[in-house]
Structures are given as structure tokens and as C-alpha cells.
Amino acid sequence: MLIASYNLAQTGDVLMVVLRQDTTQQVYEKKNNIVRIYDEKSGKTLGYNFFAASTYLPQLNAAGQVNLTAEQVELLNQQLLANGMPAELVVDDQPHFVVGYVETMEEHPDSDHLHVLSVLVDGDEHLQIVCGAPNIAAGQKVVIAKVGAMMPSGAIIWPGKLRGIDSFGMVCSARELALPNAPQKRGILELPAADYQVGEAFDFLQAASLFSA
Structure with missing residues (x-):
């Protein structure tokens, strides 16, 4: 699962990516412009916040959900790797x-x-x-x-x-x-x-x- 949203006017230049449902034991780590939210007990990633997202995804212009392409997901994975985080994002192109x-x-x-x-x-x-x-x-x-x-x-x-x-x-x-x-x-x-x-x-x-x- 990969749910992405972006709203420059409301939340600034931040791409929010959700991979799993929130838990009661979630914590976060920040490396440069990326925040990883994860479950403290299992270690599983719940989502990411990519700050200054338009610097590597310049075509972002949505005000709500973003349907990321395979190329965009690959660029995000490159950012994760560059910051010592797992490149775990997978394109979700199934209709919801x-x-x-x-x-x-x-x-x-x-x-x-x-x-x-x-x-x-x-x-x-x-x-x-x-x-x-x-x-x-x-x-x-x-x-x-x-x-x-x-x-x-x-x-x-x-x-x-x-x-x-x-x-x-x-x-x-x-x-x-x-x-x-x-x-x-x-x-x-x-x-x-x-x-x-x-x-x-x-x-x-x-x-x-x-x-x-």
C-alpha cells in the first residue's frame, strides 16, 4: 500500500506517504529532510514525510492525494537510500x-x-x-x-x-x-x-x- 498526499497551501512543501495504519506505539526518526514514522515494537514503517519535496519532484501540483508514477517512486527511493533509510516504496496502481x-x-x-x-x-x-x-x-x-x-x-x-x-x-x-x-x-x-x-x-x-x- 502506498498513499501519498501533497498540499502546498495547507502543509507546505511536504509530501506525506502512508504505508500502514497508525499504531499506538508509533515513533519517528528524522534524517535531513525526511521523517520516517514507524511502529516501535515491530519496527515496521508506517509512513514518511518528505520535506522540500518539490526539489526532487518538481511536477507536484496537487492539493490532496497524489497518484505517484513509477518514476516518482523511484526518485523517492533514491532519496531514502541517500539518507540511510530503506528503499521500500512500491508503486500502488490498483484502483481503490x-x-x-x-x-x-x-x-x-x-x-x-x-x-x-x-x-x-x-x-x-x-x-x-x-x-x-x-x-x-x-x-x-x-x-x-x-x-x-x-x-x-x-x-x-x-x-x-x-x-x-x-x-x-x-x-x-x-x-x-x-x-x-x-x-x-x-x-x-x-x-x-x-x-x-x-x-x-x-x-x-x-x-x-x-x-x-
């Missing part, structure tokens, strides 16, 4: 927002409004997802934010539990996806079944026309 199909829906055993879904996504993968949207139903095509997705708000989707039940992703609303003119009410975005194929990467540009002004 995909079209899913809600195969089954069951009532959550410990909630009067949550549902436990089985959702078919890309690679013939079946995800268990807990969802509380009032309009969720079996048979729908929906947008799934898989584990490792960064939402437009900046939140990252991690595995979790809701009332004791494991959940591996999120069924998204149009508002959560920050689609233009999205309804500002609760409820997931149900995709037109004829226009979307299960498992395909969700196209934000194509979806921008779903809610015409």
Missing part, C-alpha cells in the same frame, strides 16, 4: 474506488440500523462491509472505497469493526465522493446498472454528470 455489487444484505446482530453486506468487487473478490445507509439493498451497484482508499475529505479507509463485526471497506454516498451537486442527505449512491460494470474502477469524471445542476 471500484464499482461493487451488493450480493447479500443481513441485519447486524447488535444494531437496529446497521447491515452486514457481501459485496462483489474487482478480481472476483467478495468483501464484507458493514453499512448503515437507509437506502442500501441487495442487488444494487454501488461505489466501494476499498481498504487503502483516500476519501476526498482526506480520511483513509482501513479495516475496522462496527459493533463487533469486521468491515473491509465502505459503501460511498455521492456527498462523500464530493461529486458536483451531490444530494446533502444520508444514503449511498446507487449507480445506474446499465452504465457500470462490476469491478471497474470508478470514474469520478464520468460520474460528475450524475447530478446535473
Whole structure:
């Protein structure tokens, strides 16, 4: 997993790279312009902050998530090696927002409004997802934010539990996806079944026309 973000106006010339979920025992080390955040017990790297990032990635112009190319990842690995850190960054080019199909829906055993879904996504993968949207139903095509997705708000989707039940992703609303003119009410975005194929990467540009002004 590799999630990168950059926002010059808000955080300065810093590229933030996330590799793993935060832990309660995380510590950091700084070498020149690079900060490595890692778990103190396991030693595993959780992420990096690359300060003065534009000096070696001059094409950075995002204000949010950055989809790093193989060339950019290689440049970052070179910076890590030059500072005595492991060159452990690997390109993550898998889609994290995909079209899913809600195969089954069951009532959550410990909630009067949550549902436990089985959702078919890309690679013939079946995800268990807990969802509380009032309009969720079996048979729908929906947008799934898989584990490792960064939402437009900046939140990252991690595995979790809701009332004791494991959940591996999120069924998204149009508002959560920050689609233009999205309804500002609760409820997931149900995709037109004829226009979307299960498992395909969700196209934000194509979806921008779903809610015409």
C-alpha cells in the first residue's frame, strides 16, 4: 500500500506517504529532510514525510492525494537510500474506488440500523462491509472505497469493526465522493446498472454528470 498526499497551501512543501495504519506505539526518526514514522515494537514503517519535496519532484501540483508514477517512486527511493533509510516504496496502481455489487444484505446482530453486506468487487473478490445507509439493498451497484482508499475529505479507509463485526471497506454516498451537486442527505449512491460494470474502477469524471445542476 502506498498513499501519498501533497498540499502546498495547507502543509507546505511536504509530501506525506502512508504505508500502514497508525499504531499506538508509533515513533519517528528524522534524517535531513525526511521523517520516517514507524511502529516501535515491530519496527515496521508506517509512513514518511518528505520535506522540500518539490526539489526532487518538481511536477507536484496537487492539493490532496497524489497518484505517484513509477518514476516518482523511484526518485523517492533514491532519496531514502541517500539518507540511510530503506528503499521500500512500491508503486500502488490498483484502483481503490471500484464499482461493487451488493450480493447479500443481513441485519447486524447488535444494531437496529446497521447491515452486514457481501459485496462483489474487482478480481472476483467478495468483501464484507458493514453499512448503515437507509437506502442500501441487495442487488444494487454501488461505489466501494476499498481498504487503502483516500476519501476526498482526506480520511483513509482501513479495516475496522462496527459493533463487533469486521468491515473491509465502505459503501460511498455521492456527498462523500464530493461529486458536483451531490444530494446533502444520508444514503449511498446507487449507480445506474446499465452504465457500470462490476469491478471497474470508478470514474469520478464520468460520474460528475450524475447530478446535473
